[in-house]
Amino acid sequence: MALNRIPIKFNMLRGRTVLAIKYEKGVLIVADKILVSPKGTEYHGKERIFKISEIIILGGSGDSADLQNIIDKIEELKFEHDRYGITLTPLMLSNWLTKQFYFHHTNGSTLHIDVIVGGLEAGEPFLAHIRHDGSAWEHTYTACDFYCDIVPGDVSYKNLVYEHIKAEINKLSSCSVEGKPSNLIRREEALTIIIDAAKHMSRRFKHSNEVYLLGECDIVDKNSCNIAIEELSC
Template sequence: MLNNYQSSGYPLWSNGPTPGGFYNFTGGQQTHKLPSELVTEGPYGTKRNTSSITTGSSVLGIRFDEGVMIAADTLVSYGSLARYQDIHRVFKINNNIILGGSGDFADIQSIKRNIDQKMIEDQYYDDQITMKPKELSSWLTRVLYGRRSRMNPLYIDVVVGGVDKQGVPFLGNVDLRGRAYEDYVVATGFARHLALPLVRERKPADRDFTAQEASDLIRKCMEVLYYRDTRNMSKYTVGVCTTSNCLVEGPYNVNENWTFAANIKGY
């Protein structure tokens, strides 16, 4: 049957798409292209990254009764090479917001520049209105979903935290596809598997964490991540945001103890 169709003189795949191209539906001869401002032509055509290059690992955020804490180690890896060992991935955005980023560090820098520019634009209005953490999280979902829809995503996974004007803490996560959620504990990378259970099993049933409890959990979780995640290191920074202050502290060092290594056999 296929041979009969080909011998009749009709092309087998008339007006079909080229690999990676747009469909031209029957009856239309127009070739669809992306707007020129979305395409960067190189000597061999358009080329975009399809994977992360220099990457930061886990970010952990915990909400407590007076604010939020976000922690991340200071290592940015080049593949499996521990290349940059003093890079801060937790940032103060304004007096209400802190942000932690994992994934491709160049993309983290890119979105951080865009956020800083937005903060400057907001200041131009001089209307005494500042961005709140929930607003920034919502804005990030639109930006990241827009990039994903143009097949040119930012390879990042961010944790947004802070307090609003009424002093209510907010903690949320936005990934590279624009998906978002909020909770009393959020994490990216291996911390989703290693740190979230540690925090959830210690959550009091009838109240939020206190600041001291959240700080102790951050310290314990960063220690576990250092031991168990090969892309983590012993130094980390912690962003703390409350109604009275918003700052990034550190770097701190985990309490290393390798005496148990003598009992490990078979490697």
């Protein structure tokens, strides 16, 4: 497969799996605070969930340097939008990231990261997954892990956590948002599922500490939301 031919940086400090769920009035994103070297050494205390604006939250997996670089470029993008009085939305950011990742990938300078973008879009919760090769999609739940996607044999664990989330969500009955039919679950249900998934990851990486970051975009009304990022002990 073409993805397996992407060269791995010999000195890459990588972040592992990021999980996300969209619920009836918001988005939850969870990730640990650990970077791992190619030799397996763990470096603790590195945050991989970011508040981009008052309506956008982002989580990233993969090379720490590439992730910080793209965050810096997003800040420049946001500055340009603010300069002209344009509000950067999650959909706009996702489209921009898709083009950036695709450009780098097709020019032989693939960014070694996958990202998840959440937030408030047109009064509704938004969740998108953008891969290092420029492919992207919107979904009600997702999991990204750059390293698992390109190394043969490592993809199974990320898929296992993803399938766990999928199964738990499918067990729940549909709910409604302001009287409109919806298949989105309630916040309490989403929180339970994502914390349980984080516990699965904690048991998998048994040498890691058990502190995760939980990022949330909780919609207040059609034009505003509360974004909070806090530590989560599993």
